[in-house]
Amino acid sequence: MPRLMDIGLEKLRNMVLDMADLSQNTVSTSIDAFVQGRDLRDRIYSWSEELRMLQDEVSELAVELIARYQPVASDLRFIKSCMEVAYGFSRFGRYAHDISDVVGIFGDLSNCDRQTIQEAGSQAKDMIRVSIKAFTERDVELAGRLKKMDDVVDNIYLDFVKKSALEREGNLKCIVSGTLILRYLERIADHATYVGETVPYIVSGERAARK
Amino acid sequence: MSNYSMRRFKDRLALWIGALCAVLAMIPLISILYEVVKNGASTINVDFLTAAPGVIGQAGGGIGPAIQGTLILVGLTIIIGVPLGVLSGIYLSEFGDNPVGRVIRFLNDVLAEFPSVVIGVVIFTLIVLTFRSFSVIAGALALSIIMLPIITRSTEESLKLVPNSIRDASMALGIRRWRTTLSVVLTTARSGVVTGILLAIARVAGESAPLVFTILGSQYFFSGLSSPMDALPLRIYRLALLPYPYAQAQGWGAALVLILMVLVVNIGVRWATRGRLYSRRSRP
Amino acid sequence: MTLVQTEKKQSLSSEGVVQPLKTLENSKVRTEDLNAWYGNNQVLKKLNIEAREHSVTAIIGPSGCGKSTFIRCLNRMHELVPKAKTSGRVILDGSDIYAKGVDPVTIRRRVGMVFQKPNPFPTMSVYDNVAAGLKLNGERNHAVLDRAVQRSLESAFLWDEVKGDLDKSGASLSGGQQQRLCIARALAVEPEVILMDEPCSALDPIATAKIEELIASIKENYTVVIVTHNMQQAARVSDFTAFLYLGQLIEYGETTSLFENPAEELTERYLTGKFG
Numbered sequence: 185m186p187r188l189m190d191i192g193l194e195k196l197r198n199m200v201l202d203m204a205d206l207s208q209n210t211v212s213t214s215i216d217a218f219v220q221g222r223d224l225r226d227r228i229y230s231w232s233e234e235l236r237m238l239q240d241e242v243s244e245l246a247v248e249l250i251a252r253y254q255p256v257a258s259d260l261r262f263i264k265s266c267m268e269v270a271y272g273f274s275r276f277g278r279y280a281h282d283i284s285d286v287v288g289i290f291g292d293l294s295n296c297d298r299q300t301i302q303e304a305g306s307q308a309k310d311m312i313r314v315s316i317k318a319f320t321e322r323d324v325e326l327a328g329r330l331k332k333m334d335d336v337v338d339n340i341y342l343d344f345v346k347k348s349a350l351e352r353e354g355n356l357k358c359i360v361s362g363t364l365i366l367r368y369l370e371r372i373a374d375h376a377t378y379v380g381e382t383v384p385y386i387v388s389g390e391r392a393a394r395k
Numbered sequence: 396m397s398n399y400s401m402r403r404f405k406d407r408l409a410l411w412i413g414a415l416c417a418v419l420a421m422i423p424l425i426s427i428l429y430e431v432v433k434n435g436a437s438t439i440n441v442d443f444l445t446a447a448p449g450v451i452g453q454a455g456g457g458i459g460p461a462i463q464g465t466l467i468l469v470g471l472t473i474i475i476g477v478p479l480g481v482l483s484g485i486y487l488s489e490f491g492d493n494p495v496g497r498v499i500r501f502l503n504d505v506l507a508e509f510p511s512v513v514i515g516v517v518i519f520t521l522i523v524l525t526f527r528s529f530s531v532i533a534g535a536l537a538l539s540i541i542m543l544p545i546i547t548r549s550t551e552e553s554l555k556l557v558p559n560s561i562r563d564a565s566m567a568l569g570i571r572r573w574r575t576t577l578s579v580v581l582t583t584a585r586s587g588v589v590t591g592i593l594l595a596i597a598r599v600a601g602e603s604a605p606l607v608f609t610i611l612g613s614q615y616f617f618s619g620l621s622s623p624m625d626a627l628p629l630r631i632y633r634l635a636l637l638p639y640p641y642a643q644a645q646g647w648g649a650a651l652v653l654i655l656m657v658l659v660v661n662i663g664v665r666w667a668t669r670g671r672l673y674s675r676r677s678r679p
Numbered sequence: 680m681t682l683v684q685t686e687k688k689q690s691l692s693s694e695g696v697v698q699p700l701k702t703l704e705n706s707k708v709r710t711e712d713l714n715a716w717y718g719n720n721q722v723l724k725k726l727n728i729e730a731r732e733h734s735v736t737a738i739i740g741p742s743g744c745g746k747s748t749f750i751r752c753l754n755r756m757h758e759l760v761p762k763a764k765t766s767g768r769v770i771l772d773g774s775d776i777y778a779k780g781v782d783p784v785t786i787r788r789r790v791g792m793v794f795q796k797p798n799p800f801p802t803m804s805v806y807d808n809v810a811a812g813l814k815l816n817g818e819r820n821h822a823v824l825d826r827a828v829q830r831s832l833e834s835a836f837l838w839d840e841v842k843g844d845l846d847k848s849g850a851s852l853s854g855g856q857q858q859r860l861c862i863a864r865a866l867a868v869e870p871e872v873i874l875m876d877e878p879c880s881a882l883d884p885i886a887t888a889k890i891e892e893l894i895a896s897i898k899e900n901y902t903v904v905i906v907t908h909n910m911q912q913a914a915r916v917s918d919f920t921a922f923l924y925l926g927q928l929i930e931y932g933e934t935t936s937l938f939e940n941p942a943e944e945l946t947e948r949y950l951t952g953k954f955g
Contacts, residue, residue: 187952254911256938257950389940492761560798564861567756568812568868569788578815583802 189253193262196245200266200273203238204316206231207276211312211372214280215305218287218365221294228284235277242270261389265382269319272375276312279368286361296358304340304369307333311376318383327380337373341366428654435651438644444652448614448630454641458649460616461630464531465656467617468610468626469600471535476542476599477592483543484550484588489576491551500551507544514540515605522609529611529623537605542595549591553584593664597657603628627653706770707732707902708753708790708872713767715748715757722748724926725767730872730919735894735903737917737934739910741949745926746906750874753904754790755783771872788816791870795877797857799849799864805832806845808860812868827867835863836893855886862893866901873897875905879912891916910950914938922946 210231217224246267249255255263287293311333318327344366348359384390442457449456487500518537523529557580565575581588606612611623612633618624627649634646709729715722722745730736738746751757752765755776768775776786799808807814809828818824828845832838837859841852849860858878865873875894879887894903894916907913913920914934921931922943930937930946941947948954 189952254914255951256910256914257941257947259951260939558798560794560796561800563756563759563794564798564800564864565811565815566759567754567787567792567794568815568864569784569786570812570815571784574815579800579811583800585802 189249189255189259192245192249192253193259196242196249196263196266199238199242199245200270201320203235203242203270203273204319206238207235207273207280208309208312208316210235210277210280212309214283215301215309215369218283218293219298219302219305221287221292223284223287225284225288228280232277232281235274239270239274243267258386261386265386269379269382272379275375276372279372283365283368286364290357290361293358293361296355296362300340300344301362301365301369304337304366307337307340308369308372308376311337311373315376315379318380322383322387324384324387327383330377330380334373334377337370341370431647431651431654434644435647435649438648439651443645443648447616451637452639454639456645458627458630458645458652460613460625461627461649462652462656463617464610464624464626465600465628465653467531467624468534468538468606469596471531472538472542472599473592473596475535476539476595477546479539480543480546480595481550481588481592483547485554485576485581487547487551488554489580503544503547506540507548509541511537511541511602512604512608515608518605519608526621528621529609530621531610531617531624532620534606534610534624534626537609538599538602541602541605542599545595545598546591549594550584550588553587553591554580556587557583589664593661596660600657601628601653603632627656705732706730708769708771708904710749710752711768711770713749713752713769714765715745715752716764717748717760718762722926723752723765726923726926726928728921728928728931730902730904732902733898733900734918735898735905735916736919736921737913738904738906738921738923739908739913739949740923740929741954742908743925744923746908746923747876749923750792750876750904750906753872753874754787754792756787756792758783788812788868789870790872790874791865791868792874792876793858793862793865793878796881797854797861799852799857799860801848801850803849804846805841805849805852805860808849809863809867812864816868828863831863831867834866834893834897835859836889836896837863853886855882855889858882858886858890859893862890866897870901872902872904875903877906877908880908887912910938922949924949 210228213224213231214228217228246263249263250260253259311330314326314333315330317323318330344362348354348363351359381392384392444457444462445459446455446457447459483499483503487496487503490496491500515537518533518540522533522536526533561583562575562580565579566572570579606626606629610626610629612629613623613625615625631646631649631653634642634649637643706729710726713723713726713728726749728736728738728749738749740746748757753769757763757765765777767777769777771786771789775781776783800811803811806828809831810818810824813824813827829838829842832841837856840856841847841860849857852860858881862873862878879890882890891912894905897903898918905913905917907916917934919932920934920937922929922937922941922945924945930941930943932942937946938950941950
């Protein structure tokens with residue numbers, strides 16, 4: 185027999201999944217836009233704004249459910265995780281916004297090396313996809329893979345920074361824009377791991393150690 | 396007639412029938428009181444209440460010994476019957492949920508239905524004949540036997556009305572079983588128990604048949620526990636049978652006195668118990 | 680079903696038998712393999728539960744799971760019911776209260792109880808009610824009684840409301856006040872453990888809140904075991920929680936972790952309202 189709270193939980197879940205789809209789209213679009221040299225700032229800005237508003241709604245609904253139904257155990261863990269995950273998705277939107285800003289500020293970057301960024305970008309896109317799938321299906325095993333994937337992105341970023349530090353002469357625009365974008369991608373990857381960490385927490389209350 | 400007004404009508408009808416029956420039930424009581432007061436009030440004076448009966452056939456004299464006798468008799472009966480009855484009632488209520496208790500309860504109920512004249516005859520045979528005299532003791536014994544089952548039953552019922560949560564609360568404080576029963580359960584039920592005792596006294600004060608066989612009646616004041624004595628019911632009986640008008644008048648007077656005594660006891664104890672419902676702190 | 684073992688939790692081992700807690704220091708009262716029957720009907724099955732000193736332990740579970748029977752075994756009130764039986768041990772401060780030769784009355788003076796429906800003695804005043812436990816056990820000294828009455832009423836957060844008229848009948852108070860009166864009465868005999876059998880279920884939310892505050896304040900000086908069918912109350916008030924189902928202990932642990940992350944599937948289902 186469905187409980188009174190289940191209606192609210194269902195609504196919360198749907199809102200979070202909507203955010204998941206939207207944020208995934210937003211990040212993909214911003215990365216692709218950079219790689220292809222297109223300026224899609226308006227679109228990205230409005231999606232990012234929408235993600236911010238959705239995050240507020242998720243937060244409100246979660247608090248309402250807590251106040252009304254005093255949930256415990258797995259319900260409580262689910263609601264708490266939804267708040268965290270929604271925050272993560274809104275950060276995806278923010279970083280996508282920032283990435284598209286780079287294109288706007290630096291203008292033409294067609295002669296920069298976009299290989300590295302493309303690599304990191306596709307890894308980040310993958311991580312978003314994996315984290316959403318793990319959350320939706322409560323797949324602990326799948327979520328466990330995100331740690332390694334995050335290391336890849338971290339290494340790409342660090343290598344680029346180290347290489348740039350040792351450069352005597354190089355295109356300043358390329359270096360700065362590359363660093364910024366890789367930095368945003370690294371943050372996106374981090375948040376994707378945080379989303380993944382909520383899965384074992386919902387399922388069995390295990391909390392991962394923060395690094 | 397519509398359904399609703401039919402029901403209202405029936406409702407009103409039931410109310411009126413009930414009220415009518417109540418009034419009808421009051422009529423005998425009111426008429427008796429009226430008759431007694433009308434016929435007996437004029438004979439009441441200090442002399443009447445304190446003097447011994449005079450010579451038969453001559454006006455004068457009083458019902459002094461009868462009043463004294465009733466008071467002594469009822470007093471003795473209370474001393475014998477009340478403790479026994481209350482303790483039996485306590486036993487049956489608190490510890491009587493077993494075969495022995497059930498037998499005692501049954502016997503008690505049987506005793507309550509015994510005709511009082513039979514009890515009088517039994518005591519006559521057992522005590523009066525054995526000791527070869529009519530006596531106050533015999534009368535008190537007979538009346539106690541009549542009183543006992545009434546008090547036992549009413550005490551048991553009153554105690555059973557005390558909810559178990561009270562006993563639980565007391566036991567949970569670490570108060571012993573007997574203390575719980577006496578100081579907590581009995582005090583909670585005390586108005587019911589006292590009412591039962593009152594009813595028994597009223598009933599017993601008016602019994603006349605057993606008195607005939609046990610105290611016989613006499614012209615004199617109390618003269619020892621093992622001698623005959625007078626009592627109001629007997630005196631009323633004797634006076635009513637005499638063909639003299641003075642005797643009739645005295646009989647009415649005696650009846651009035653008896654009724655007044657019962658009323659006073661009733662009202663007096665009720666007043667005393669009501670004061671206790673809002674108890675005082677037991678501090679000087 | 681994944682079982683999460685933490686050292687603070689007690690859970691079903693692979694044989695389905697509940698293992699006793701490893702940390703037994705400052706345990707005030709604990710049961711060892713406690714069984715209880717009403718006639719032939721067994722209502723408690725091999726319970727091993729502990730209540731730690733100066734803490735509040737809540738016993739939760741659906742109706743009929745044996746919660747009330749359990750606490751009545753802790754002060755030997757269970758045996759007052761005809762045909763009731765127990766087996767196993769209940770250890771209070773290191774000694775078994777069911778041992779041969781132990782007088783149940785002395786146990787009840789150390790382990791007090793408050794009932795579901797407030798039950799002040801109806802013909803006694805507020806003062807007499809609170810003093811009853813002492814007076815009826817022989818205390819005559821009026822100064823001692825006065826002090827005890829005031830102290831208990833203050834601990835029960837009732838002193839200010841009744842100090843003006845201690846002579847008024849116990850039954851003339853409101854429901855919430857009556858229950859606090861019963862708590863004061865239990866506290867007056869200075870027990871070590873206070874058992875509470877759903878003390879708030881007959882009260883309105885404000886009276887309930889007052890009593891919950893009371894519980895939080897007395898736990899510094901007493902050990903409290905509270906039975907409640909209200910899970911939120913258990914979550915608010917207790918430090919440890921035991922979940923009983925059909926007379927068996929399903930799970931026992933610290934309240935915050937039990938409510939956030941129960942180890943047992945059954946506990947999870949009960950807490951989230953999927954049954955009971």
